[in-house]
Structure formats: structure tokens, C-alpha cells
Amino acid sequence: MDFQGFFCYSIYTCLAFQVAQSTTLAHLKSPLESQHSSEAKIINGTEALWDGTRYQVSLRLTAGEWLFGAGHICGGALISRRTVLTAAHCIWMPASNRFRNASDLSVVVGNLNRYQRDNNTLVLGVSQISVHRDYNATSYRNDVAVLHLNARVPANFTRARAIPLNGDLNLNASNTVCHVSGWGRTENGGYSPQLMVVDVAIVNRSQCATNYGALVHDGMICAGYMEGGRDACVGDSGGPLVCGEQLAGVVSFGVGCAQPGFPGVYTDVASYVPWINNVTKAYEDAGGLSDDGLGNGANGGTNDSASYNGTVNNSGVSMMSCAHALIFALCSLLMRIC
Template sequence: MILIHVLIMIAFIKVSLADDSVEPRIINGIPATVQETKHQVSIRIKQRDFPFGNGHICGGSLIGPNKVLTAAHCLYNNETKRYRRPNEFIVVLGTLNRFKRVNGTIVSHVSSIGYMKTFDMETMRDDIGLMFLKTGLPINKTHLTVAPIDMANTTTLNRTTCQISGWGKTEQDVLSTLLRTANVSIIGQDICSMVYGNALYKGMICAGRLAGGTDSCQGDSGGPLICNNTLVGVVSWGTGCAQPLSPGVYSDVQYYYKWIMKHNNASSNVFSMLYILIAGVLSIRTMI
């Protein structure tokens, strides 16, 4: 009886949202603390970041001394229909207020980017991307406000309580000045498939609250979904923000774990530079 009720509600909500645009996805969050978000980075367009903080477009997670995991669509310029060059970005680490540099803030240029050649901007399939920083963490030294986070390599149980974070749009429909966090739950693939149907591909997971009210939103894209202190998902897309029965959709880190780890060492960068010299595409790389 409960399942029938849920199905009826899903059908009603899907009809009412049928004309809404699919948005590249913190509503009803609270200010973050340094201790719980040392992995969080702000990805910015360098030319727009004057004054400091205005260039923010996406979030990301530090997963190595100089390696950031984000969404592929954060690397793509939808106006020009091409991937941005690495030198168009800067990445900011170690700050909660996106407009302020504090003691320990790191501002880095990007040496190269990576994405899967199967990424599709229309369907958001394989929405996973990498950025390699020119200025990363010092090796074998502890930083007070910046630290990499471990990635999940196994499936996370349904109903697990997780944390999302970002500087994205709040309930006031403006980007947040302060980094904010919120708690959401992993939603089973069966329920998520009923909501999104054929729009849900392998490598996508859902998290949120079926009642709505708490979600990631524009400006949070690429940011982390953290469960049990591990990086489980990357903010990808959703229908609106915090809508009932429209949970956020995340790229599943454990699904892409081998691909991410494959490009986790210097040899990947050397190959990339050789490819660049041959192909003449600066330092943009397509990873397969």
C-alpha cells in the first residue's frame, strides 16, 4: 500500500515538473567548519575572479596532494561547446568564505584536466572530471586547513546519512558567501529509477530527502557527497533544487574508482604532455 502511494506521488510530481529544466546541481544548509571540509575546493574562472571570490563556478574535492575530483561539466564551456583550457581556471583551497584569503589559503593554477571521452553534456552520463594543480600540498607535511579525502571503493548502503557541501545557491536563490553543509540520505536505485526513469545511467546514484527541502543546487556542482568520512559521490544534476521526490543525482565514485586511480600518478601526466605535443591541444587531455 505504501509503495502504491509512493508511485502515485512520483507520477504526480513528475507530471508537475515535466516542463522544468534539468539543472546542473545548498538548500537549507548550515555554515561549514574547517575540520569537516578540509577537502573542499572552489573552482573558479580566472578572468572573472576579481574581486576575489566572484569567479566561483563549481566545487571539487582534493583526493591527492595536487589532484582534484570534480564533475566533467564543470570543465566544459556550454557557450562555446568546448572544454576550457587549464589556464582558464584557478582552484582555491583552505577557506570557508569564498571572498576571503586566510592564513593557509592556497590559490593554485591548473596544469592539466581530465575527463572521460564518453561524457555527454545532454544526458550527464560519465560526469566525472579531474584537475591537476600546479600548487598542491607539501609532501609529508600537515596543513591546518587543507587535506585530501579518501574515496569510496565499495557500494554505500541505502539510507546512509551523508553530508553535502558547497557555495551554491541557497533558499534565497543566490550563491552563498560561506561554505555550507547539509545532511542527506542515500536513496535506493529502485526509487531513484522510478523518479528519473531512463535518465538514470550506470555510474549515477541519488541522495537527498524524498520530502524535499534539502539539496545541492547551482554552484555546488562537482562538490562532494561524503558518507562515513569517505567521498561517495560528486554533485552532478537534478530536477530543480530541493523539490519533493526529486533527489539530487551524483556521479558514483566507487563506480569510477579504477578510472580515477588509473590517472593518479606522474606517468599519466607524462603521457598527457606527450599527447599534447603530438595533438597540439595545449594541456587538455581526454582520458579513457
């Protein structure tokens, strides 16, 4: 390849990456956040270590994995060897007014760097999605979803472990210091290739509502600092808020990121433990994978769908994303010019 060809190839490769990354994550920015001009980012976080974050997963669009790691859209937490908890808004497509198909998604565990793929990397498909029947895409109420994987994480796979669910409904009133992790934007403005973690404190409901008002409902929990400074946001959605080695929250929404007076708002896991247990059991009873990896139903297997507590809601056909169409057009144009 001559210098001109190499130069053009480099241009459209970098351009394609930037378009795919920004387009993939842009819809996950909440309407509340878009009212502010500040960049969404994890502020004052540090690189995560394996000991404390082996439950962390990267939720990806399979169509976006033209470069391994580029399809990342959200975080999630492994809550059993075949189940992931994430946010419902990660599954929702506002432009199409529907939820994604299970076959659109994959879950990746095993590496702190989301672009790294080696013998420690485990990629699993999603067989079915359970979304809370009362999820509201405008208010972010009941912003919770369970991903049922198409295979279990092997018992001898030491790079991942399930995290227990917090069942303490009184956590909302405490000042407990917890931590949240994800691959979202950093203070440098780009999305972090390395998993980052930041400490945040639980903010009681009345204090959190000082500025949020009626936007904070039952089933939500606030964490951060009223003076701002530390938070998680775009690219971290669906990720885990962990308090005392238990999953206490799911990254949901906020106004800006680390803005004074506006701590992050999370789905309160304790409020949804019965629902999580119910949809998991229903999936197994219908023929899904149990913890031993064996199908329990007469026919075994699972269906490729998103569901409201078991009622199939989404059976659409996957389409090429806008990002990929734009990439194809730009690359074709650059090839003609070069």
C-alpha cells in the same frame, strides 16, 4: 571624489558584481532543472566547520577573479596533494562546444568564506584536465573530471587535507546519511559567501528512478529525500558528497532543487576509482607532479590542456568572457552619464 562620483561608482561596481556572478554560474544549471521555475538552492543547510570539510575546494575562472571569490563556478574535492576531483560539466562550455583550457582555471583552498583571502588561503593553478572519454553533456553520463594541479598542497598546510575515495559499489542500495557541501544558492536566493553543508540520505536506484526513469544510469548515485526539503544545486556542482569520511559522490544534476520525488543525482565515485587512478598515474608518468611535488618525466612540467584520458582535446585560446565585456560596456556608459 564628490558624492555624485561615489554614487555612480557604487552603482556600476555592484552591477558588475551581479552580472559576473550570474553569468559565470548560469551555464551550470542543467537542462533538467530549467524545466522547473523554482530557485536552485541549498535548502535547510548550515554553515560548515573546518573539521569536516578541509577537502573542499573552490574551482574558479581566473578571468573572473577581478574580485577575489567572484570567479567561483564549481566545487571540487582534494583527493591527493596535487589532484582535485570535480564534475565534467564544470569544464564543458556548451556555447563553444568544447572544454575549458587548464589555464582558464584555478583552485582555492584554505577558507570557508570564498571572498576571504589571508595567510590561510592557498591558490593553485591547473596544469592539465582529464575528462572521462565517454562523458555525455546531454545525459550527464560519466560526469567526472580530474584536475592536475601545477603544484602540490604543502604537507604542513593544515587548512586542507585530501579525502579518500569510496570504493563500495553497494552504497547505492543503502540509506546511509551523508553530507554535501558548497557555495551554491541558499534559501534566501543569493549565492552563499560561506561554505554550507547539508545532510542527505542515499536513495536506492529503483526508488530514485520512480520519477527520473531512464535518466539515472549506471555510474550515478542518488541522495536526498523523496519528500524533498534538502538538496544542493547551482554553484555546488562538482562538489563532494561524503559518506563515512569517504568521497562517495560528485554533484551532477537534478530536477529543480529539493523537489519532492527528485533527489539529487551524483556521479558515483566507486564506479570511477580505476579510471581516476589510471589518469593520475598517466599524468605522473608523462612528467606531471607526483605526491612529493617532483616532476617524473625527462622534461618535467605539464601541458595546458583538457584531455580524454591523455588525448589532447582542447588547445583553444582563452577569450574575454561575455560577462566581462558586458561589465565593461555598462561601466563605460555609467561613467559617461555620471
